[in-house]
Amino acid sequence: MGKTSKDKRDIYYRLAKEEGWRARSAFKLLQINEEYNIFDGVLRAVDLCAAPGSWSQVLTKKLRQNSEAEDDVKIVAVDLQAMAPLPGVKQIQGDITKLSTANEIIKEFEGLKADLVVCDGAPDVTGLHDIDEYVQSQLLLAALNITTHVLKNGGVFVAKIFRGKDVTLLYSQLKQFFSFVTVSKPRSSRNSSIEAFVVCQNYQPPDGYVPTMANPLLDHKYCDFNEFTGPNRFIVPFNACGDLSAYDSDTSYSLLLEGQTTYEYREPVQAPINPPYKEILDKTKNIDIRK
Amino acid sequence: MSVPIPHIIKTDITAVKLFGNIVLAGIGSWAHVYDLVSNKLLQTVHALRGQKIYGFIPSKDERNIIIFGGKQFSIASIDWSFDGDRKVLRLNPRVGPIICDDWLHAVVWTKEEEIAALTAHNVVQVWNTSQERLITSSHSKDNSILYSGCLVPLDDDVLVLAGTVFTDVIIHACSEAEPLMSLKGHRGVIFSISCDIQKQLIVTTSDDRSIRIWGPSTTVTTPANTKEYWKTVAYDSKYEVYGHTARVMRSYITDDLIISVGEDSVVCFWDFQGNILKKNMAHQNGCIWSLDADRNNLVTGGGDSSLVLHPLTVAKEYGEHEILHADVGNPKKIYFTTRRNIVILNERDELQFYDVELKSVTETHKLAHESTYKLMSLSSCKQFVAVADMAGNLDVFAETCKGEPTLRKLVNTKLKFGKILSMHWAGNRHLVVCSDNGNITVLASKGNEVETVTNFFLPQSKERWLTAAGIDSKSRLFAVGDRCGNVHIYIIGKNNPVKTLNKVHGRYGPTSITIKNNGIITTGRDGTIKHFDLTNDTVKYMKSIDLNFEWVEKFLDKNENIVCGFQERVFVVYDITNRSKLVEVPCGGGHRSWDAVRYIEQIQDNYDEFIKLIYLKNSELHESIFQLGKIVSRNIVNGSHTKEINCLQSHLLEDKSAMYFISGGEDTTLRISIYNTENGPSFHDSAIFKHLSSIRTVKTFNLDNNKILLVSAGGRAQICIKVIEFKDIENKLTVESEELVDYQVKGTDKERKGNQNWKSCGVDFDPEMRMMDIEVIKVDHGKFLIVAACSDAILRLYEFEYSDNKNSFKPAGEIKYHKTCILKTKTFRFQDKDILITCTTRGQVAFWNVTDNLTSNKIEHHINSNDAKPFYMTTTNKSGINSINAKELSKEEVIFATGGDDNAIHVNYIKFKEFKCVEKQGTKVDNFHCSEVTGLSFMDRNLILSTSIDQRITLSKYEINDDGLTCNFVSQRYSDVPDIQGIDVICETSDNATVCVFGKGLEVLNVDKPR
């Protein structure tokens, strides 16, 4: 396989390199914004599960347009993995489901609350769909729990979600905290992928709700208005976002895009700074599988 | 099969439990009980609801069992009884399923009616099982999300071992919030923890591919089953070991072994010092999810839906190896005889006979050869030994059949036809000798001499001699292989080949040729076995079996099922039906002299199968004997696809006696599986074909009773066409296949390489697209139009002609109409024309009149033109359309439904006048599913069946009346198959429908229709 083969297979991978984004995910956030204007007036934002950092790049670029003074803008990025530094982004390395990490984030927003919380958290998938969906939902709930501490009333929360068999449980839970909940699929996200994004607008916690980090938020159970099977499952409206003229992530495009006359291969913007277990991979490469 | 088709579920096996001769397997939400002796399914219990089973935990007295998974657990009592002298069990569901508020990683019995469960947030819940009541919840201080955990009941507490997302295992006692210690060292998610407190041993497996063995680093005198011990002891990493090439999912500790299983389909057996004893490949490259062991056996459950039983002797008793000490001079060639003695040709120009019973050379025959270039061959029954030199001196010996084994010399002669370049037995009576200039002489014995039976002429080639020879049972037809990989077929009396099969195997030529039952089977050093059909003297290529070792030498049985060869330096014996390696011996490669036999021998009261290998290494004669019962794993439940099934079509035989499933998937295989209930329900893959990349679509066309055209397509722009025949041979259902077309839009890799000489080696700008869907439309007798929907937005047309003796496949046009990836197609008849619908990632639906506008004489006109237009176009869903169905309601009316990524189903009614839409009504429902709608089917009485990634199957009903079109919910049910990619209706009656949903596995179930 030549080095251009990934460029051929994935138009957004290629565009990300051309536009200087660390990951193709940048387009997902940009396309969500096209539909919902989530950056309007936003100065303070939290980027959960942020590595390698393309959403933080988008946030930096967009939020700076909202203010004359650079100092007004505050972006906190959190991930398990180390991330190459980005000017103007405060980084925290940690597990967002862990109390200590959550407290560190909350501390950053004592005083002034955040206008926007985004979370692109995805676990290392095991291949067992129910576990993967469960762990992903726990990342979302951990992010929601942190959100209840740091987000201003009326603020926006955007999070990745796996639309698996129990996703309606998450929908009904999010609806308790936000007036508007929709689920969106950016055009840069593959048709065949289970991922989508919930866009939750107008943060309004239930009356008397006291945020607590002491216990994790647990997901809902099926109940009368959200049945396991039947017509009463809690399903939120769906939106496809991104311009109709945007590139389509399932379509195979020629390396010479319409209107282009040359193509040049580009290296990735930011190679992973700590590729997981590199030395181990080297070690296991020569394992004789027939011993 | 009795009339109602039973429930079938095949998916990941995520929990297993061994009880002597009985094994429990968690397949989806169902517990399956199997008898290991008869391989029979004894019982199925619907233990959980909408949740996979992850564990079976019997109580100490084995009278109750917890069945848990996800947030649920249920309890069944176990009734033991005797069937003859064998103990069998029956599960009686008693409690639950009870739904907890969090995911359960581990459950243990603490008292007779009390259990403790560890949740994914590091909380231990204690439940009273008779009152079905939560008694206590103990939170650990560290409640980050866990990936795995293990609970160990202590005398005075419960020990908790928690595996975190990041590297640490945290150990604490349930009654105390403060952790006791952390095991640090892994570099990734902890996937499993096993603990044996008696042995003071903890084993962890991780995302980082390692297995760690932990033990106490301090000496503590208090017993390990007390809290006191754990409060004082310290554990550290004793061994960090690597044996898997992917993530390590689970481990198990037996009396003297640690067993680990991984995503790489490998089972590793370790001793307690971390030394690897043995590795086994078990689940066709699928992940292994679960394991359990007792004193004798290991059982594993995998991502290929299979349940496999492994004898534990494999770890320590893998074959008996010996160097046979005998004065054999400098041996050059060795072979087994019929009675498994050994004939040895040595450098001293002697043929020796080694008696295996006596363990010594009993005879030495001096040969009077002139040349040191010698040829040796054994007849197919191994009784006759022929030795010749290049100068033509030939000796033939026979081993005596009875009494003392000896070698008798039959023939001693000198052949006078020039230099002898090759010599092979064809069957037991014919010696095929190839000399200079391609002269082939077939000899048979006559007294002490030989006579020429016939002569053939080998076509010109470099290295013009033979690599293998075969003969048919009537001794009329010969097939030989040459050094270019060709197979030539001769008939007695004709000098030149009546047929040459070109390049059947690689440049070393075929290694063996078998002619049998109107077919030729060849093996080669290109990792394949090829099958040809010889009916009526025409030769048809049928299929290739691809093996995962390069050098395939010969069959060891009479049914052409056990084959042996080499994978680099390792000798391999492979079972084709079960697709498993039986034996592997690192003996140093196939270039040395070696031979192998398979035989059955009585061992105490039973018969067992043996493989015996001899080989020369450093001039010594090595022997290895394998008792297969001690080393070979066996399927209790057969496996199938290892990854998602993308497409499936079922075929129910008319008498409903059996069902076929034709399926293609992400694992790049196309499989034809047979389900029947003759001897208890059984599902097995009867044929497996490989594509270069994932298979996205299969379509069939009925040619004849039980004979179909099968078209498959997918990634790397590949289309394959086969004819499949379902046969019932001696009461055994089989699938016969003939491969007709294997086509890639941009040429095969070989063709492309070949082209590089003249093509500039610059970047190829065209992407290699995926074929997303395909349709087969009959246009004339034996003539088909194949329409391929492609990811580069182009609709490609092909013309395919098929008749008994010829077929042709050629491109017939490209239609560039859509702007984005075409995801789905559907054809149906409307106004007696073939109508094609195409759907895209942007929710567009286009209708094409195939009969009038796209069939072959018209297509030429359209080749590469942009002006082929659909007669109707509309946009339904907000984004990609993943399922479509349509049908004619009347001469003017059509109803169609689309399901999309937007979780909506759109139902549309259209009235056409002369293919112009004159009326349209539509409705959209988006609350029947909460995820991508991937399957849609119309049934009678206006019913629509739909399915989705959300694992629900919904029945709804549309109505057209004065108010327009409506679609209403009727009923819904859940399926255990994750990642559902579609639905296939197997059969339909007025009361219900039997359907198959497929994705990560498949499920066949009945959907009741409303009254």
Ligand SMILES: C[S@@+](CC[C@H](N)C(=O)[O-])C[C@H]1O[C@@H](n2cnc3c(N)ncnc32)[C@H](O)[C@@H]1O
């Ligand atoms: C899809 S990537 C995010 C990409 C990012 N939005 C960007 O644009 O570059 C998902 C990230 O989730 C992180 N993650 C997963 N589990 C986490 C956890 N428990 N705490 C923090 N981060 C986590 C992973 O390390 C990974 O970097």
